[in-house]
Amino acid sequence: MRIAEIVMAIALACLSVYIMWKSGERPSWSGEPRFANIGFGDDGAPQGGFWPFWVCVIMLISAIVVIVRAVLRLSPPSQSNEPYLDGHGIGVLIKVGVPVFLMVLLTDFISIYFAMALFLLYYTLFLGRHGLVLSLALSAVLPAWMYMFFDIAMTRNLPKGVRAIEDTIYVPMGNWFRDLDSALLGVFFLAGAAVLVAASLVRRRLAA
């Protein structure tokens, strides 16, 4: 944990130095040298780079304090002998963090709703071990609910993936849904709930 504490503080210190460097940047048209904008201007008021630069100076000092305290073993994490991430923690990152990453990555290709469905199916079936029926029901009903809520009710256009998927699936589906009575949407919503309840009952039946 102590090593991790020091490494993290060094990373934060580097970040603050980078942002200090970046906030001194001048647009090419101004012709001023770097860091011309971090002090007070002719009118006595601070210029554009003043705020981020000095904020990062404070951040750098704090990061150095954290490093010193960690080296001297003064902070609780640096006194702990536990590893920063044990097997369980790494497992969480690999089994959960990576799939979330993949879900966001896939959103641009197969649309957000299909990416969601895959993620839900993976999580409930492989991590939750909830059985095929309940997992399939969840990963079908939840994205459908969200589609009805975000795309139809709230008229927010969430990512639809590549053209082929958008044209063949979402455009006809959107037209169909928008022609519907809004009361029917409520019926669909309740139907989804019924499917979920039924699926969870099926599972309990099988378990018994």
Add this chain to the structure above:
Amino acid sequence: MDVLSLLADGILIALEPANLLICFIGVVIGLFVGAMPGLGSVNGVAILLPTIFFIKSSTGSDAAPMIFLAAIYYGAMYGGAISSIMLGIPGASTAVATTFDGRPLALKGRAEQALVTAALASFIGGTIANIFFTGFAPPLADVALRFGNPEIFALMLLAFATFVGLGGDDIAKTVISIMIGLVCASIGFDVIGGEPRLQFFDLAGFSRPINFLVLAIGVYGVGEMLWTLHTTRGDSEMSKAEVSVAKIKNAAGNTVKEGWRGTSIGSALGFFVGILPAAGATPGSLMAYGVSKMTSPKKEEFGKGSIDGVAAPEAANNSASTGAMLPMMTLGIPGSPTTAVLLTGLVLLDLEPGPRLFSDQPEFVWPVIGSFYISNFIAVIVNLAFIPVFLWMLRMPFTILAPIIFVLSTAGVYAATDSMFDVWLMFWFGLGAFMLRILDYPLAPAALAIVLGKITEETLRQSLQWSDGSFGIFFNPFFDRTGQGETFWIAPIIGWIAVVLLLLPLFNLIRRKFAARRAGAEGHWQG
């Protein structure tokens, strides 16, 4: 009695069927969010923030979305107690103190007593805080109306100073967290000079400040879920509770007899702790527990199932959540991470938070305040009536809840920002929050700082422009702002309080060093 008639009007509007329904739905969602371990009021409000557009467009009023969000906040304060008592794990950080005595009561087979005490104490705490709020808010807003740039910057300084002085976390880490939030808020353009700045790697996504929601959902949605998965390894066992009308009546009687002291301490203390920007409901409930234990004639019962020990933190967390609304509504400074989300909600609804809200938008402010009373009332009824339902819902496995939160976070960020870049940023913030959280970095300061960053920078720079670069404008009451020899006391008073708070940890350190040296010297004598 101008305030009372405004309040009465507000309550009447909040009682309109549409608002009542919204209030009810909000409370139920809040109860659920609060009761589920790993989800608290912040997560609930942040993930559901995008729905306010939908509520606004379907009701046509600005107040309705705020009523919804505030109802979630209240509901969550009630709900946290349920899992603290039944599972022994706090449903939200605000209910940590409730486990100390609520869990022992449940293990003794008196779970229904603990649940009823929690609900009633919450109700009383919330109601007392609402009365305080109604009394304090308008005069505070009046004073704040006269605030100029220097006063507002001094207030912002005070908000950050309370984190450093009273936050209780590692100070260097708190400061780093604040600074991360401030940097995120300053990305894109220099608001005064109009020049581009901090546009990292020339990405288009960095040409505007990072949206608060992106950070909040990243930290409280993705990061918090990962952290909960990492820390809760084993499953816990649920206590049994049998609920009947007779038992509830009996438990209510016991609450009045044995819990009045904790309830009153919690209600009063919670409100004032809640007002402080750094504090909010979690430290409020812990402090209320400590104080009622210290002053109780039956100290030995605490920790073993004292009714006072359940009542005090529950009254305090409800009271503090109302207290946290006070600076949010009157000054535009959130008193807790959840109110920071509510503040963002105000901005998204095109309302300008701050003292002008009370004078310019009474038709918004008073129905919302009225709804505080109503949602408190709904929450206690729903809580008592649906205890069996919530117990059933608590059996929902975390392996179903967690993926739903991940999915909702992704969709929620995109719906609010229309940008895949922000979804990616949300993911990286979540991962970063998880890594920092393990090393005890507090993340609430970052969430507040990203909200306050823009106004802090603007007021600092405009004040300095006014004073020709002298910091005396914040600290010297005789500083001649107008050139006419006027004195301004408000900014210096706030400014110096902030300075004292910033130096408080240093004083403590010196005192501890002294105490250690004296203890060492005495030890030497004895030796």
